[in-house]
Amino acid sequence: MRADVHRFSLKDPSDVSGLNEAIEKGVIDPAKIVAVIGKTHGNGLVNDYTRGYLTLCLSQLIGSQTGASAENVRKRVPFVFSGGVEGVLSPHYAVFTVDPAANARSEQKSLALGVAFTPELSPLDVGRQRQIDMTAQAVSEAMTSASIESPDDVHFVQVKGPAFTLDDIVSAGNTGQSCATDNPGKLMGFGRAASALGVAKALGEIPANRALETAVLHDFDAYSSVASVSAGVEVRVNEIIVAGLSRAWSGSLTIAHRSMQDALDIGSITDLARDLGLSPAPQVPTAQARRIRAAFVKCEAQRNGTIRGRRHTMLNDGDIDQQRHIRGAVGAIVAAVLNDTALFVSGGAEHQGPDGGGLIAIIAEKGIHVE
Amino acid sequence: MRADVHRFSLKDPSDVSGLNEAIEKGVIDPAKIVAVIGKTHGNGLVNDYTRGYLTLCLSQLIGSQTGASAENVRKRVPFVFSGGVEGVLSPHYAVFTVDPAANARSEQKSLALGVAFTPELSPLDVGRQRQIDMTAQAVSEAMTSASIESPDDVHFVQVKGPAFTLDDIVSAGNTGQSCATDNPGKLMGFGRAASALGVAKALGEIPANRALETAVLHDFDAYSSVASVSAGVEVRVNEIIVAGLSRAWSGSLTIAHRSMQDALDIGSITDLARDLGLSPAPQVPTAQARRIRAAFVKCEAQRNGTIRGRRHTMLNDGDIDQQRHIRGAVGAIVAAVLNDTALFVSGGAEHQGPDGGGLIAIIAEKGIHVE
Amino acid sequence: MRADVHRFSLKDPSDVSGLNEAIEKGVIDPAKIVAVIGKTHGNGLVNDYTRGYLTLCLSQLIGSQTGASAENVRKRVPFVFSGGVEGVLSPHYAVFTVDPAANARSEQKSLALGVAFTPELSPLDVGRQRQIDMTAQAVSEAMTSASIESPDDVHFVQVKGPAFTLDDIVSAGNTGQSCATDNPGKLMGFGRAASALGVAKALGEIPANRALETAVLHDFDAYSSVASVSAGVEVRVNEIIVAGLSRAWSGSLTIAHRSMQDALDIGSITDLARDLGLSPAPQVPTAQARRIRAAFVKCEAQRNGTIRGRRHTMLNDGDIDQQRHIRGAVGAIVAAVLNDTALFVSGGAEHQGPDGGGLIAIIAEKGIHVE
């Protein structure tokens, strides 16, 4: 098997011209697309409809190019879009393809991809044990399908789970049961948290007896160092994309990741760049930066209201949501080091990396210094 | 003469406890305060009243400690506050003091400070020739008073000019003349631009025949590499603070600056840190970071809607002002390198540094590598 | 001919279930749809993509139900969506149908509809003479096609014109010519203004020698009392919908309009309700309110910063755009009188109704007191 990744710029959330051109030119075989991850123009909060808009347009394009309905494309291909391109960030999407025909078992590990889906989740499931366990099971399935042998070889697990509007929450409450919270934005946080614990459980990062509903948004020392979870109103299941390394795959791409200890942890970014053979001194040179195929960042505003002892104001701001603040900040630091603004930077890093920090993963062309 | 700088954290815009304690303990002599520069909690736009609130509280404190009225303190001491502590930035203020009794002429150049004020400016003057020329004249006065011999020794010129609300603009228009624009936010931009051209004129960065009203917001290749201009409704004159180096001053502090070519120009930040004997590899270590006494950054969203060829969305965003976006982004990059979040980061860099870029200046304790 | 109007609630901008159900049940013949006007969830500013999202979904639905491509549906049917359902307003869309087979010439005038399109407009045309003249011509065509004999019988002219992002404006500028402004949001205002002057010209509300480019955003006493103009990035031509009264049409619907003198002009709202046989004392009773089929409001924040002598803050607010403020305010007043929140309320009333005011038009079932 061989995995490939292509990134396309996004003029507006319906702009699928980049992928369309790549298909027309034969650069991408639409039947081999297994996942799409991107950043769209919206606010990244509950009322962000740019994620669904792009999902619709891309699934229709892929459908029309493969003779499938858009619905069937969406059942097969996770479309994981996070809204919010604050500051220097650039709207884009990365298309992941798998060529199963490519030749087998090589000496060197290469980028390996696996995809899986949970069953449908109701608003009542969000942030609850069912979401944790379903997610864990789907992650295991995706690892197996990707022939990734060890959890140590998993470098990035993207989960896109459902968000619900007040409408949905009120309807769910009419059954007599109640959701984890009746605040739509806060319920997104519960969902991200439970999903991250599911990933941590599947990869053995935490023991099963800590991957519990009671730990959700509570035991922040329980986390996955490779999970990245988003939520959006346009999906109803947890969609899972596992990216790692495997000798069962060939190709020119590799992947690596690092935890970020806090929002200022630029050292982990430069270390990761060096892990991949890049030279961030202090910035990856333009020619080298072309080797970067995609980068994924999770981050969050530190809960105690300070960063390295100094106050931040992100949690008191009634005009700009804390997620928009932190994406703009951490996204800029990563962009400055990598010399690349088309980054997937997502806020709300509950149980995704160290508390107050997060994670960064990069897919890049193999370099000289890489294994 | 000897200059000193102390930074204080700001819990809310009326929190003057830090300076008060320093005065009570004898660390700062309130009579020697010549300027205060800081970042407050507001949005940094026209309806940001946190700048005026802090100005009131500080001028009353200094007044009560020196036996002067708050009004007289404000006439003597520029209070330059920029609103908006987006992302990782931390609200704070830096207090500048000058001890004239300190001993004279040394071998080594030290931080030198000069302050001056223009006459009162009306809404009709903003962005016009009168603001350019008055600013230039005041900058020259401040240089002279600071005994800075050469424009090359000027490393930072902070200007705080007036902003006007719609009320003021409408009143001014009733005289039959019209303002440069009737949009309050845009008029702030005109004022910053004209003031920056005034600085450039005074320092010989551009010839007098380019420091014209017609160049305002038009000839963006005409700029000052050391000007930093803010505007706020709480002042009616251009207040000027010139910071540079001079052998007429002694003391432990120095200053340096660099231009930033664009929002991702992390190299200029690390270069500047090295100029000051710091080791940003990639981050100034905590112990070294204590030597930083204050840092000043100007930045702006690139006018053509791209950064290094990739789209940004800052200029199309109806929910978050472009200045809030860019401050959060560039502020985070600088904070990550300097290991310091109490930075004066100000948007709206019209004619302040290269177009699409800006500038960074740092006041630090002299280090081993410094002249 | 017979015109009909059906309103549908919108759960999210892709929710076309209401129209779909009406088509499935035979209530609406999709081939007879001539226009759709609605309010979507976005901010109503440049970066509002909910308008395009709903346009795509509705055009695809109508296309699939009529055997046409979505593109061809969009060429035939204007989809006029205004973003921003502030306060009590409710997202919805109103579907306009015309049955040409319905019987001719009646004693009583009935709702008459006409649709027309201008040629494509470039960013350079926006706010310029070409947009004025093209719009005027298209309005005349739409009147003729609607068999509306006199301009006095025209009660509402909806125009949806193009908005352009910074990308487009920069590209247009590369030709050497420049747009009316390089600010995307402000260019929307220029486009609304020029289009409104075009309507006023076509209806003889102003003489041709006042419908000039130089009057745009300048001569605010030149206005159309029935024009309502929106702009959005999802169209490239001015789409025109003329609604009026004609004896060539039959059916149960009528239309009326009033100018609003300012944002507090509740009297014009109650007067208009009474014109239509409703009893707003002070609120149209629920049973009567069902007779309202659609209502359209244009409004704007008064330019001098006051309303009836008291300051408002809408034009100084850096956190909420003035259009969002005024839509929420005027929309609530109209909703309270009409007992109906599914209103098309649109800000930016440049040359649309009296300066600082706007207009209101209602389509309702004919009542006892109506002609």
Added chain:
Amino acid sequence: MRADVHRFSLKDPSDVSGLNEAIEKGVIDPAKIVAVIGKTHGNGLVNDYTRGYLTLCLSQLIGSQTGASAENVRKRVPFVFSGGVEGVLSPHYAVFTVDPAANARSEQKSLALGVAFTPELSPLDVGRQRQIDMTAQAVSEAMTSASIESPDDVHFVQVKGPAFTLDDIVSAGNTGQSCATDNPGKLMGFGRAASALGVAKALGEIPANRALETAVLHDFDAYSSVASVSAGVEVRVNEIIVAGLSRAWSGSLTIAHRSMQDALDIGSITDLARDLGLSPAPQVPTAQARRIRAAFVKCEAQRNGTIRGRRHTMLNDGDIDQQRHIRGAVGAIVAAVLNDTALFVSGGAEHQGPDGGGLIAIIAEKGIHVE
């Protein structure tokens, strides 16, 4: 005793020129000021510092005019400012004075005012039983001091309680106890709710066994029909102002109130206007409107996401807080009926009026039809 009320316009949050002029001219005796209630320019959320800014400026003015310190003025006079003048609303403050020398017991009831304060409240007290009980006790004290005999004669109880930033909440949590919530904005809601239940308890609107901590933000059918509660970071106690009618007071002013059943309940507004002898048909005429001395409105976005069966979007909006939405909407309806935009409109009506609705109270000059 005789009560009087004067309203002043507010150019910016430090603009105390109106009161200053009234004092200078002898219209207001500063020693007789017992309370100030107003609307300032901020967002009305946690990071709104305009309330504190105006409090500082007014307390200093009154202090300087009465020979007291600003601190002592603040201990004696409640300053209740609510941020957020959305839409047509106008920033202003109403100054309440009491002349104790004025002659006693009259036939007709007149406006009666009483003021009281609770002890200091910590973040841990907010939303808890202590806040309920302390508030109830202070309301009783204020009624007694105002010689209001029956709870039926109480028409408006304004409470201003403390809000806390994340800093405060984190500090409080360090004691081992936890606050009702660690979200600063949500804690404001807890505080408003508990305070409202305290008012309801004091006035016998609910029995003591329903005025319990467990009812806070839970039993929404338990409410006070006259309570209006705001919260702000600038106070640390609950400040209570009781306004009602009493024969122990003379003067030309009266007060009345009505509950609003929902955001569209315009009928209660016109009914209340008629209660006071005004003629809202549909708008109070300008000459009559001058009789209105102050008006107070509480309102909230309906929790189930609909108003009269139609969806609103206020609770899903990540860009504009629900309180800003609802203040702008309900404020506009009241302004249109009363022909007055200088209204105290405050969001967050938890347990203040019917669930989803709120209340309106008006102080006006006695008219012909009034008792």
